[in-house]
Amino acid sequence: MAQKDVLIIGGGISGMTVAKELAQSGVSALLIERDPSLGGLAASFCCKASESCNKCFACVADKRVLEIRNGPSISILTQTELTGLKGGPGAYNVSLKNGKGRMDIDVSAIVIAAGVDPFDASLKAEYGYGRYKNVITARDLDEMLRLRGKLFCPSDGRLPKTVAFFQCVGSRDESIGNLYCSQVCCAYALRLIKAIRYQYPETKAAFLYMDIQPAGASFDQFLNSCRQDKGIRLIRSLPSKVYHSPLSDGLRVRFVDPLKGEVAEEPFDLIVLSVGLVLRKDSKSLARLFNLNFNEEGFFAPPPAQTGVFITGACSGPKDIDRSIIHAKSIACTVQQYLKGRS
Numbered sequence: 001m002a003q004k005d006v007l008i009i010g011g012g013i014s015g016m017t018v019a020k021e022l023a024q025s026g027v028s029a030l031l032i033e034r035d036p037s038l039g040g041l042a043a044s045f046c047c048k049a050s051e052s053c054n055k056c057f058a059c060v061a062d063k064r065v066l067e068i069r070n071g072p073s074i075s076i077l078t079q080t081e082l083t084g085l086k087g088g089p090g091a092y093n094v095s096l097k098n099g100k101g102r103m104d105i106d107v108s109a110i111v112i113a114a115g116v117d118p119f120d121a122s123l124k125a126e127y128g129y130g131r132y133k134n135v136i137t138a139r140d141l142d143e144m145l146r147l148r149g150k151l152f153c154p155s156d157g158r159l160p161k162t163v164a165f166f167q168c169v170g171s172r173d174e175s176i177g178n179l180y181c182s183q184v185c186c187a188y189a190l191r192l193i194k195a196i197r198y199q200y201p202e203t204k205a206a207f208l209y210m211d212i213q214p215a216g217a218s219f220d221q222f223l224n225s226c227r228q229d230k231g232i233r234l235i236r237s238l239p240s241k242v243y244h245s246p247l248s249d250g251l252r253v254r255f256v257d258p259l260k261g262e263v264a265e266e267p268f269d270l271i272v273l274s275v276g277l278v279l280r281k282d283s284k285s286l287a288r289l290f291n292l293n294f295n296e297e298g299f300f301a302p303p304p305a306q307t308g309v310f311i312t313g314a315c316s317g318p319k320d321i322d323r324s325i326i327h328a329k330s331i332a333c334t335v336q337q338y339l340k341g342r343s
Helices: 013-024 040-044 058-069 138-148 185-199 219-228 283-290 321-342
Strands: 004-009 029-033 074-078 081-088 091-098 101-112 116-118 135-137 162-169 204-208 232-235 241-245 250-257 262-268 270-275 277-279 309-311
Touching (some): 004 013, 013 029, 013 040, 058 074, 058 321, 101 283, 135 138, 138 270, 185 204, 309 321
Parallel strands (some): 135 270, 162 270
Antiparallel strands (some): 091 101, 116 277
């Protein structure tokens, strides 16, 4: 493969956006992705429109894949990993490995868009994920709606009449060492709830939260529409336990009733855990390879611009699709300025 101006590590929404922006300016880029397909986490999201678009941006990932596959100056290698790095700013030599073998390529700059993983919900044992079939994550629900096209209880396939969403699972939690807010979970869960209520008006939902993180200029209006829906309850309380009730043959949730100030229990057919975002485990190898530092939240801290290595997307801190795109466009501009400064 011929020399490229920029290597982009990660084929999620951020990496693809950087590739698109650079190509439009005539900058050649090689985008590598370790998975078989592009899109990252966003590729598994379903559309969350109700009576109107709820601006979840799930449709953007599919469109972006088509754009960069048909775009000029972009080469794509999936199921490919970075295994070595030589040289220095403006003249890096990278070693890559995939099913076809190994290759070395010269690049002038590198953009790391390694993405994030959902928090492992089984680490919150009190919620029963992996133990109770009807305790799932928000991503599980997203894939259920996208791939199966319907809402159902995994235990028996029936439509749940009541669904509880638990917020801050893996975020703002001292017991697991993640004190940061993942920022995306509130809007993500509420959009799922609105989509469910639109498609299944007979299903009622409860949203149990600590604080509601705003997301965009139109979020307040969206949140008000949730509050006005009689089938949605917003309960400012995080559950302490989920257990199986042999008497009702269902799941019961224990939490503090914020109105009464006392412990309450309530049955639900389906429980959805809104898990936070964490840096991908394989990102530690990238940190060693590039000598990267971590910020206070445990994500990549941006290296000095003169190194020619740039960080974008959620691997620099939790971001939703919209903010990831904005950040990626900004980084693409920075990369172009860096390349012009060295020409």
